[in-house]
Amino acid sequence: MQTVTLPLSPQQQSDLGTARPLFWANPQRSEDAAVATVVEGRGISLADVRGAQARFQRFAPLLAQLFPELQAEAGRIESALVAVPDMQRALEIPSSQGSLWIKADHSLPVAGSIKARGGIHEVLEFAESLALEHGLVTLDDDYSVLAEAPARALFSRYQVAVGSTGNLGLSIGVMASALGFRAAVHMSADAKEWKKARLRARGVEVVEHTGDYASAVAAGRRNADADPYCYFVDDERSLSLMLGYSAAALHLQAQLEAAGLRVDASHPLFVYLPCGVGGAPAGIAFGLRQLYGPHVHPIFAEPTQSPCFLVEMLAPGASVYDVGLTNRTEADGLAVPQASELAAQAMRPLLAGVYTVPDDRLFADLHRLRETEGMRIEPSAAAGFSGPGMLLGTDAGRAYLKQHKLEALMPDATHLVWTTGGLFVPPEEYARFAERGAALAA
Ligand SMILES: *Cc1c(COP(=O)(O)O)cnc(C)c1O
Numbered sequence: 001m002q003t004v005t006l007p008l009s010p011q012q013q014s015d016l017g018t019a020r021p022l023f024w025a026n027p028q029r030s031e032d033a034a035v036a037t038v039v040e041g042r043g044i045s046l047a048d049v050r051g052a053q054a055r056f057q058r059f060a061p062l063l064a065q066l067f068p069e070l071q072a073e074a075g076r077i078e079s080a081l082v083a084v085p086d087m088q089r090a091l092e093i094p095s096s097q098g099s100l101w102i103k104a105d106h107s108l109p110v111a112g113s114i115k116a117r118g119g120i121h122e123v124l125e126f127a128e129s130l131a132l133e134h135g136l137v138t139l140d141d142d143y144s145v146l147a148e149a150p151a152r153a154l155f156s157r158y159q160v161a162v163g164s165t166g167n168l169g170l171s172i173g174v175m176a177s178a179l180g181f182r183a184a185v186h187m188s189a190d191a192k193e194w195k196k197a198r199l200r201a202r203g204v205e206v207v208e209h210t211g212d213y214a215s216a217v218a219a220g221r222r223n224a225d226a227d228p229y230c231y232f233v234d235d236e237r238s239l240s241l242m243l244g245y246s247a248a249a250l251h252l253q254a255q256l257e258a259a260g261l262r263v264d265a266s267h268p269l270f271v272y273l274p275c276g277v278g279g280a281p282a283g284i285a286f287g288l289r290q291l292y293g294p295h296v297h298p299i300f301a302e303p304t305q306s307p308c309f310l311v312e313m314l315a316p317g318a319s320v321y322d323v324g325l326t327n328r329t330e331a332d333g334l335a336v337p338q339a340s341e342l343a344a345q346a347m348r349p350l351l352a353g354v355y356t357v358p359d360d361r362l363f364a365d366l367h368r369l370r371e372t373e374g375m376r377i378e379p380s381a382a383a384g385f386s387g388p389g390m391l392l393g394t395d396a397g398r399a400y401l402k403q404h405k406l407e408a409l410m411p412d413a414t415h416l417v418w419t420t421g422g423l424f425v426p427p428e429e430y431a432r433f434a435e436r437g438a439a440l441a442a
Pocket residue numbers: 113114115167168274275276277278279280281333334378380381420421422
Protein backbone atom coordinates (compact mmCIF):
# COMPACT_ATOMS: atom_id res chain seq x y z
CA MET A 1 0.00 0.00 0.00
CA GLN A 2 1.21 3.45 -0.87
CA THR A 3 1.80 5.56 2.22
CA VAL A 4 3.96 8.38 0.86
CA THR A 5 2.81 11.11 -1.51
CA LEU A 6 5.48 12.22 -3.93
CA PRO A 7 5.97 15.45 -5.91
CA LEU A 8 5.16 13.86 -9.28
CA SER A 9 2.57 14.45 -11.98
CA PRO A 10 -0.57 12.29 -11.60
CA GLN A 11 0.58 10.21 -14.58
CA GLN A 12 4.08 9.68 -13.13
CA GLN A 13 2.63 8.90 -9.71
CA SER A 14 0.40 6.25 -11.24
CA ASP A 15 3.23 4.79 -13.36
CA LEU A 16 5.52 4.59 -10.34
CA GLY A 17 2.95 2.89 -8.13
CA THR A 18 1.90 0.35 -10.78
CA ALA A 19 5.47 -0.45 -11.86
CA ARG A 20 5.19 1.02 -15.35
CA PRO A 21 8.26 2.77 -16.83
CA LEU A 22 8.55 6.49 -16.25
CA PHE A 23 11.05 9.30 -16.75
CA TRP A 24 11.62 11.91 -14.06
CA ALA A 25 13.68 15.06 -14.60
CA ASN A 26 15.41 16.46 -11.53
CA PRO A 27 14.06 19.98 -10.85
CA GLN A 28 16.96 20.72 -8.48
CA ARG A 29 19.66 20.19 -11.10
CA SER A 30 22.06 23.11 -11.19
CA GLU A 31 23.50 24.61 -14.37
CA ASP A 32 26.60 25.85 -12.57
CA ALA A 33 29.90 24.50 -13.76
CA ALA A 34 31.30 24.27 -10.24
CA VAL A 35 28.71 23.07 -7.77
CA ALA A 36 30.07 22.59 -4.27
CA THR A 37 29.40 18.98 -3.28
CA VAL A 38 29.19 18.26 0.42
CA VAL A 39 28.67 14.74 1.72
CA GLU A 40 28.34 14.07 5.41
CA GLY A 41 29.71 17.48 6.20
CA ARG A 42 32.79 17.16 4.01
CA GLY A 43 33.29 19.05 0.77
CA ILE A 44 34.56 16.92 -2.11
CA SER A 45 36.04 18.14 -5.37
CA LEU A 46 38.08 17.17 -8.41
CA ALA A 47 41.12 16.85 -6.14
CA ASP A 48 39.44 13.88 -4.43
CA VAL A 49 38.72 12.26 -7.81
CA ARG A 50 42.39 12.66 -8.73
CA GLY A 51 43.35 11.33 -5.31
CA ALA A 52 41.47 8.10 -5.95
CA GLN A 53 43.02 7.78 -9.39
CA ALA A 54 46.50 8.33 -7.93
CA ARG A 55 45.85 5.59 -5.36
CA PHE A 56 44.94 3.11 -8.11
CA GLN A 57 48.18 4.10 -9.86
CA ARG A 58 50.31 3.58 -6.74
CA PHE A 59 48.89 0.08 -6.39
CA ALA A 60 49.10 -0.86 -10.08
CA PRO A 61 52.52 -2.62 -9.89
CA LEU A 62 51.30 -4.68 -6.94
CA LEU A 63 48.01 -5.55 -8.64
CA ALA A 64 49.86 -6.64 -11.80
CA GLN A 65 51.80 -9.03 -9.59
CA LEU A 66 48.78 -10.36 -7.67
CA PHE A 67 46.46 -10.79 -10.68
CA PRO A 68 47.91 -12.40 -13.84
CA GLU A 69 44.97 -11.02 -15.85
CA LEU A 70 46.21 -7.48 -15.11
CA GLN A 71 49.77 -7.99 -16.36
CA ALA A 72 49.08 -6.86 -19.91
CA GLU A 73 47.49 -3.67 -18.55
CA ALA A 74 50.32 -3.06 -16.06
CA GLY A 75 47.92 -3.41 -13.14
CA ARG A 76 45.31 -1.02 -14.39
CA ILE A 77 41.67 -2.06 -13.93
CA GLU A 78 39.83 -0.37 -16.79
CA SER A 79 37.31 -0.99 -19.56
CA ALA A 80 36.87 0.02 -23.17
CA LEU A 81 34.75 2.79 -24.70
CA VAL A 82 33.00 1.24 -27.71
CA ALA A 83 30.78 2.59 -30.49
CA VAL A 84 27.73 0.37 -30.97
CA PRO A 85 26.03 1.47 -34.22
CA ASP A 86 24.28 -1.87 -34.77
CA MET A 87 22.78 -1.75 -31.29
CA GLN A 88 21.72 1.84 -32.01
CA ARG A 89 19.84 0.63 -35.10
CA ALA A 90 18.28 -2.26 -33.18
CA LEU A 91 17.05 0.24 -30.57
CA GLU A 92 15.74 2.49 -33.37
CA ILE A 93 17.58 5.55 -32.13
CA PRO A 94 17.90 7.77 -35.22
CA SER A 95 21.35 9.21 -35.92
CA SER A 96 19.69 12.65 -35.98
CA GLN A 97 19.45 12.17 -32.17
CA GLY A 98 23.15 11.47 -31.60
CA SER A 99 25.38 8.42 -31.43
CA LEU A 100 25.28 5.45 -29.08
CA TRP A 101 28.39 4.27 -27.19
CA ILE A 102 29.10 1.79 -24.42
CA LYS A 103 31.42 2.05 -21.43
CA ALA A 104 32.17 -1.65 -21.11
CA ASP A 105 32.45 -2.19 -17.36
CA HIS A 106 30.76 -5.58 -17.89
CA SER A 107 34.25 -6.74 -18.82
CA LEU A 108 36.21 -5.17 -15.95
CA PRO A 109 38.83 -7.68 -14.80
CA VAL A 110 39.19 -9.06 -11.25
CA ALA A 111 35.60 -8.31 -10.16
CA GLY A 112 33.63 -8.65 -13.42
CA SER A 113 31.50 -5.59 -12.66
CA ILE A 114 31.53 -1.89 -11.93
CA LYS A 115 32.22 -2.83 -8.27
CA ALA A 116 35.86 -3.29 -9.29
CA ARG A 117 36.07 0.50 -9.09
CA GLY A 118 34.55 1.38 -5.72
CA GLY A 119 34.98 -1.88 -3.82
CA ILE A 120 38.60 -2.36 -4.74
CA HIS A 121 39.41 1.28 -4.08
CA GLU A 122 38.13 1.05 -0.53
CA VAL A 123 40.16 -2.10 0.22
CA LEU A 124 43.26 -0.46 -1.25
CA GLU A 125 42.70 2.68 0.81
CA PHE A 126 42.43 0.63 3.99
CA ALA A 127 45.55 -1.41 3.12
CA GLU A 128 47.45 1.75 2.28
CA SER A 129 46.53 3.45 5.55
CA LEU A 130 47.79 0.43 7.52
CA ALA A 131 50.99 0.18 5.48
CA LEU A 132 51.74 3.89 5.89
CA GLU A 133 50.96 3.82 9.59
CA HIS A 134 53.34 0.88 10.12
CA GLY A 135 56.07 2.42 7.99
CA LEU A 136 56.02 -0.32 5.35
CA VAL A 137 55.77 2.15 2.46
CA THR A 138 55.82 5.86 1.72
CA LEU A 139 53.57 7.41 -0.90
CA ASP A 140 56.46 7.43 -3.39
CA ASP A 141 57.45 3.78 -3.02
CA ASP A 142 56.81 0.89 -5.33
CA TYR A 143 53.96 -0.87 -3.54
CA SER A 144 55.14 -4.29 -4.77
CA VAL A 145 56.73 -4.66 -1.32
CA LEU A 146 53.20 -5.12 0.01
CA ALA A 147 53.23 -8.61 -1.51
CA GLU A 148 56.07 -9.56 0.85
CA ALA A 149 56.01 -11.21 4.26
CA PRO A 150 56.00 -8.18 6.61
CA ALA A 151 52.96 -6.61 4.91
CA ARG A 152 51.12 -9.92 4.66
CA ALA A 153 51.73 -10.58 8.34
CA LEU A 154 50.28 -7.16 9.14
CA PHE A 155 47.23 -7.54 6.87
CA SER A 156 46.47 -11.06 8.12
CA ARG A 157 45.74 -9.62 11.56
CA TYR A 158 42.77 -7.71 10.11
CA GLN A 159 39.44 -8.80 8.76
CA VAL A 160 37.68 -6.96 5.96
CA ALA A 161 33.93 -7.55 6.04
CA VAL A 162 31.06 -6.49 3.82
CA GLY A 163 27.35 -7.18 3.52
CA SER A 164 26.41 -7.83 -0.09
CA THR A 165 24.14 -10.06 -2.13
CA GLY A 166 26.60 -10.18 -4.96
CA ASN A 167 28.96 -8.05 -6.95
CA LEU A 168 30.20 -5.82 -4.12
CA GLY A 169 30.98 -8.90 -2.07
CA LEU A 170 32.89 -10.34 -5.01
CA SER A 171 35.07 -7.30 -5.50
CA ILE A 172 35.82 -6.71 -1.80
CA GLY A 173 36.30 -10.39 -1.00
CA VAL A 174 38.63 -11.09 -3.90
CA MET A 175 40.79 -8.03 -3.37
CA ALA A 176 40.95 -8.31 0.42
CA SER A 177 41.98 -11.95 0.34
CA ALA A 178 44.53 -11.33 -2.44
CA LEU A 179 46.25 -8.75 -0.21
CA GLY A 180 46.32 -11.20 2.70
CA PHE A 181 43.43 -9.91 4.80
CA ARG A 182 40.92 -12.29 6.31
CA ALA A 183 37.78 -11.58 4.32
CA ALA A 184 34.16 -12.16 5.22
CA VAL A 185 31.15 -11.52 3.01
CA HIS A 186 27.71 -11.49 4.59
CA MET A 187 25.13 -12.68 2.07
CA SER A 188 21.42 -13.35 2.07
CA ALA A 189 20.58 -17.03 1.64
CA ASP A 190 19.13 -16.36 -1.83
CA ALA A 191 22.40 -14.94 -3.21
CA LYS A 192 23.58 -16.65 -6.39
CA GLU A 193 25.33 -19.99 -5.78
CA TRP A 194 28.11 -19.28 -8.28
CA LYS A 195 29.02 -16.06 -6.47
CA LYS A 196 29.35 -17.89 -3.16
CA ALA A 197 31.42 -20.63 -4.82
CA ARG A 198 33.71 -18.10 -6.49
CA LEU A 199 34.38 -16.38 -3.16
CA ARG A 200 34.98 -19.60 -1.23
CA ALA A 201 37.45 -20.70 -3.92
CA ARG A 202 39.45 -17.56 -3.10
CA GLY A 203 39.50 -18.27 0.62
CA VAL A 204 36.76 -15.80 1.51
CA GLU A 205 34.41 -16.68 4.36
CA VAL A 206 30.81 -16.53 3.12
CA VAL A 207 28.35 -15.90 5.96
CA GLU A 208 24.82 -16.81 4.88
CA HIS A 209 21.84 -15.16 6.53
CA THR A 210 18.46 -16.80 6.30
CA GLY A 211 16.43 -14.33 8.32
CA ASP A 212 16.24 -10.59 7.92
CA TYR A 213 19.24 -9.77 5.80
CA ALA A 214 19.23 -6.04 6.60
CA SER A 215 19.40 -6.64 10.32
CA ALA A 216 22.11 -9.28 9.83
CA VAL A 217 24.20 -6.72 7.99
CA ALA A 218 23.51 -4.20 10.74
CA ALA A 219 24.77 -6.76 13.25
CA GLY A 220 27.92 -7.28 11.16
CA ARG A 221 28.46 -3.54 11.15
CA ARG A 222 28.07 -3.27 14.93
CA ASN A 223 30.45 -6.18 15.36
CA ALA A 224 33.06 -4.40 13.28
CA ASP A 225 32.58 -1.15 15.19
CA ALA A 226 33.47 -2.99 18.39
CA ASP A 227 36.51 -4.80 16.93
CA PRO A 228 39.54 -2.66 15.98
CA TYR A 229 40.84 -5.51 13.80
CA CYS A 230 37.71 -5.64 11.69
CA TYR A 231 37.05 -3.17 8.88
CA PHE A 232 33.48 -3.05 7.56
CA VAL A 233 32.76 -1.69 4.09
CA ASP A 234 29.47 0.13 4.30
CA ASP A 235 27.76 0.32 0.92
CA GLU A 236 25.22 2.85 2.13
CA ARG A 237 27.53 5.47 3.53
CA SER A 238 31.02 5.03 2.18
CA LEU A 239 32.81 8.03 0.72
CA SER A 240 35.80 5.85 -0.25
CA LEU A 241 33.57 3.68 -2.42
CA MET A 242 32.06 6.69 -4.11
CA LEU A 243 35.44 8.27 -4.82
CA GLY A 244 36.73 4.96 -6.20
CA TYR A 245 33.89 5.04 -8.73
CA SER A 246 34.50 8.70 -9.51
CA ALA A 247 38.01 7.99 -10.83
CA ALA A 248 36.35 6.36 -13.86
CA ALA A 249 35.56 9.88 -15.09
CA LEU A 250 39.23 10.74 -15.65
CA HIS A 251 39.89 7.64 -17.70
CA LEU A 252 36.70 8.17 -19.67
CA GLN A 253 37.74 11.74 -20.43
CA ALA A 254 40.93 10.47 -22.10
CA GLN A 255 38.95 7.82 -24.00
CA LEU A 256 36.40 10.36 -25.27
CA GLU A 257 39.22 12.58 -26.50
CA ALA A 258 40.96 9.67 -28.19
CA ALA A 259 37.68 8.73 -29.92
CA GLY A 260 37.22 12.32 -31.12
CA LEU A 261 34.05 12.80 -29.06
CA ARG A 262 33.65 16.35 -27.77
CA VAL A 263 31.71 17.32 -24.68
CA ASP A 264 30.91 21.03 -24.48
CA ALA A 265 28.12 23.60 -24.85
CA SER A 266 27.25 22.31 -28.32
CA HIS A 267 28.02 18.60 -27.73
CA PRO A 268 25.96 17.22 -24.84
CA LEU A 269 26.91 13.92 -23.22
CA PHE A 270 24.08 11.77 -21.82
CA VAL A 271 25.28 9.01 -19.53
CA TYR A 272 22.89 6.19 -18.58
CA LEU A 273 23.90 4.53 -15.32
CA PRO A 274 22.22 1.49 -13.75
CA CYS A 275 21.51 2.37 -10.13
CA GLY A 276 21.18 0.17 -7.05
CA VAL A 277 22.00 1.81 -3.74
CA GLY A 278 23.40 4.71 -5.77
CA GLY A 279 27.08 4.80 -4.83
CA ALA A 280 28.44 3.66 -8.18
CA PRO A 281 26.35 5.89 -10.46
CA ALA A 282 26.66 8.85 -8.07
CA GLY A 283 30.45 8.51 -7.90
CA ILE A 284 30.75 8.43 -11.68
CA ALA A 285 28.25 11.25 -12.17
CA PHE A 286 30.11 13.34 -9.59
CA GLY A 287 33.44 12.76 -11.35
CA LEU A 288 31.99 13.61 -14.75
CA ARG A 289 30.32 16.79 -13.49
CA GLN A 290 33.71 17.95 -12.14
CA LEU A 291 35.12 17.58 -15.66
CA TYR A 292 32.22 18.64 -17.87
CA GLY A 293 29.96 20.76 -15.69
CA PRO A 294 26.40 21.10 -17.03
CA HIS A 295 27.36 19.62 -20.44
CA VAL A 296 27.18 16.12 -19.01
CA HIS A 297 23.70 14.81 -18.20
CA PRO A 298 23.86 11.83 -15.84
CA ILE A 299 20.66 9.78 -15.91
CA PHE A 300 20.08 6.86 -13.53
CA ALA A 301 18.25 3.67 -14.54
CA GLU A 302 16.31 1.59 -12.02
CA PRO A 303 13.97 -1.43 -12.19
CA THR A 304 10.28 -0.51 -12.10
CA GLN A 305 9.93 -2.49 -8.84
CA SER A 306 13.08 -1.01 -7.21
CA PRO A 307 13.31 2.71 -7.98
CA CYS A 308 14.88 3.43 -4.58
CA PHE A 309 17.02 6.35 -5.76
CA LEU A 310 14.06 8.10 -7.35
CA VAL A 311 12.06 7.60 -4.16
CA GLU A 312 14.95 8.93 -2.06
CA MET A 313 15.22 12.05 -4.25
CA LEU A 314 11.49 12.69 -3.87
CA ALA A 315 10.98 11.64 -0.27
CA PRO A 316 14.22 11.40 1.73
CA GLY A 317 14.28 8.38 4.00
CA ALA A 318 11.49 6.51 2.19
CA SER A 319 11.89 3.06 0.64
CA VAL A 320 10.26 1.43 -2.39
CA TYR A 321 7.99 -0.49 0.00
CA ASP A 322 6.61 2.85 1.20
CA VAL A 323 5.30 3.54 -2.31
CA GLY A 324 3.68 0.13 -2.67
CA LEU A 325 6.40 -1.65 -4.68
CA THR A 326 7.91 -5.10 -4.07
CA ASN A 327 11.65 -4.71 -4.80
CA ARG A 328 11.34 -7.95 -6.77
CA THR A 329 13.48 -7.90 -9.91
CA GLU A 330 15.85 -10.23 -11.76
CA ALA A 331 18.34 -7.37 -11.88
CA ASP A 332 20.04 -8.50 -8.67
CA GLY A 333 22.65 -5.70 -8.79
CA LEU A 334 19.82 -3.17 -8.64
CA ALA A 335 17.41 -4.90 -6.25
CA VAL A 336 17.76 -2.39 -3.44
CA PRO A 337 14.78 -1.08 -1.43
CA GLN A 338 16.46 1.97 0.06
CA ALA A 339 19.06 4.25 -1.52
CA SER A 340 22.23 5.66 -0.02
CA GLU A 341 21.50 9.04 1.55
CA LEU A 342 25.08 10.08 0.95
CA ALA A 343 24.76 9.40 -2.79
CA ALA A 344 21.39 11.16 -2.99
CA GLN A 345 22.77 14.17 -1.16
CA ALA A 346 25.64 14.43 -3.62
CA MET A 347 23.34 14.04 -6.61
CA ARG A 348 20.67 16.63 -5.74
CA PRO A 349 22.27 19.45 -7.75
CA LEU A 350 24.06 17.24 -10.31
CA LEU A 351 21.65 14.60 -11.55
CA ALA A 352 19.66 15.13 -14.76
CA GLY A 353 17.01 12.51 -14.05
CA VAL A 354 15.96 8.95 -13.35
CA TYR A 355 13.90 6.49 -15.39
CA THR A 356 12.59 3.02 -14.67
CA VAL A 357 12.78 -0.19 -16.68
CA PRO A 358 10.63 -3.34 -16.46
CA ASP A 359 12.49 -6.67 -16.25
CA ASP A 360 11.29 -7.84 -19.68
CA ARG A 361 12.99 -4.89 -21.28
CA LEU A 362 16.27 -5.76 -19.52
CA PHE A 363 16.22 -9.26 -21.01
CA ALA A 364 15.21 -7.99 -24.45
CA ASP A 365 18.14 -5.55 -24.47
CA LEU A 366 20.55 -8.18 -23.11
CA HIS A 367 19.56 -10.35 -26.08
CA ARG A 368 19.80 -7.45 -28.56
CA LEU A 369 23.30 -6.62 -27.41
CA ARG A 370 24.42 -10.19 -27.95
CA GLU A 371 22.84 -10.29 -31.40
CA THR A 372 24.19 -6.97 -32.60
CA GLU A 373 27.57 -6.60 -30.87
CA GLY A 374 28.34 -10.03 -29.44
CA MET A 375 28.63 -8.67 -25.90
CA ARG A 376 27.60 -10.65 -22.81
CA ILE A 377 26.11 -8.64 -19.99
CA GLU A 378 23.99 -9.42 -16.93
CA PRO A 379 20.38 -8.16 -16.60
CA SER A 380 21.28 -5.25 -14.30
CA ALA A 381 23.80 -4.04 -16.86
CA ALA A 382 21.12 -3.78 -19.54
CA ALA A 383 19.19 -1.06 -17.71
CA GLY A 384 20.95 1.77 -19.57
CA PHE A 385 19.78 0.80 -23.04
CA SER A 386 16.24 2.06 -22.66
CA GLY A 387 17.61 5.45 -21.57
CA PRO A 388 17.76 7.22 -24.94
CA GLY A 389 14.23 6.05 -25.75
CA MET A 390 12.93 7.30 -22.40
CA LEU A 391 14.66 10.66 -22.83
CA LEU A 392 13.51 11.16 -26.42
CA GLY A 393 10.13 9.47 -26.21
CA THR A 394 8.45 10.55 -22.97
CA ASP A 395 6.79 13.90 -22.21
CA ALA A 396 9.06 14.42 -19.21
CA GLY A 397 12.18 13.53 -21.23
CA ARG A 398 11.28 15.87 -24.07
CA ALA A 399 10.45 18.63 -21.59
CA TYR A 400 13.95 18.21 -20.13
CA LEU A 401 15.55 18.60 -23.57
CA LYS A 402 13.45 21.65 -24.30
CA GLN A 403 14.06 23.28 -20.95
CA HIS A 404 17.83 22.93 -21.32
CA LYS A 405 17.79 23.98 -25.00
CA LEU A 406 19.25 20.69 -26.13
CA GLU A 407 16.87 19.79 -28.97
CA ALA A 408 18.86 21.48 -31.73
CA LEU A 409 22.10 19.94 -30.42
CA MET A 410 20.93 16.33 -30.55
CA PRO A 411 22.63 15.39 -33.85
CA ASP A 412 25.95 16.07 -32.06
CA ALA A 413 24.97 14.37 -28.80
CA THR A 414 26.69 11.31 -27.37
CA HIS A 415 24.57 8.71 -25.56
CA LEU A 416 26.81 6.62 -23.32
CA VAL A 417 25.34 3.46 -21.83
CA TRP A 418 27.31 2.11 -18.88
CA THR A 419 27.19 -1.70 -19.03
CA THR A 420 27.95 -2.54 -15.41
CA GLY A 421 28.48 -6.30 -15.14
CA GLY A 422 28.60 -9.70 -16.75
CA LEU A 423 32.12 -11.07 -17.14
CA PHE A 424 31.83 -13.83 -14.55
CA VAL A 425 28.22 -14.89 -15.10
CA PRO A 426 28.42 -18.65 -15.73
CA PRO A 427 27.59 -19.67 -19.33
CA GLU A 428 24.50 -21.72 -18.32
CA GLU A 429 23.08 -18.78 -16.44
CA TYR A 430 23.79 -16.39 -19.29
CA ALA A 431 22.14 -18.80 -21.73
CA ARG A 432 18.95 -18.64 -19.67
CA PHE A 433 18.99 -14.84 -19.68
CA ALA A 434 19.54 -14.71 -23.43
CA GLU A 435 16.77 -17.26 -24.10
CA ARG A 436 14.32 -15.23 -22.10
CA GLY A 437 15.30 -12.15 -24.10
CA ALA A 438 15.07 -13.98 -27.42
CA ALA A 439 11.56 -15.22 -26.57
CA LEU A 440 10.52 -11.62 -25.88
CA ALA A 441 12.00 -10.42 -29.17
CA ALA A 442 10.28 -13.17 -31.21
C1 LIG B 1 26.14 -2.65 -7.86
C2 LIG B 1 25.75 -2.64 -9.27
C3 LIG B 1 25.16 -1.51 -9.85
C4 LIG B 1 24.79 -0.24 -9.11
O1 LIG B 1 25.67 0.20 -8.14
P1 LIG B 1 25.13 0.87 -6.79
O2 LIG B 1 26.30 1.46 -6.14
O3 LIG B 1 24.49 -0.22 -5.99
O4 LIG B 1 24.10 1.87 -7.21
C5 LIG B 1 24.83 -1.59 -11.19
N1 LIG B 1 25.07 -2.69 -11.93
C6 LIG B 1 25.65 -3.79 -11.39
C7 LIG B 1 25.88 -4.98 -12.25
C8 LIG B 1 26.00 -3.80 -10.05
O5 LIG B 1 26.56 -4.89 -9.53
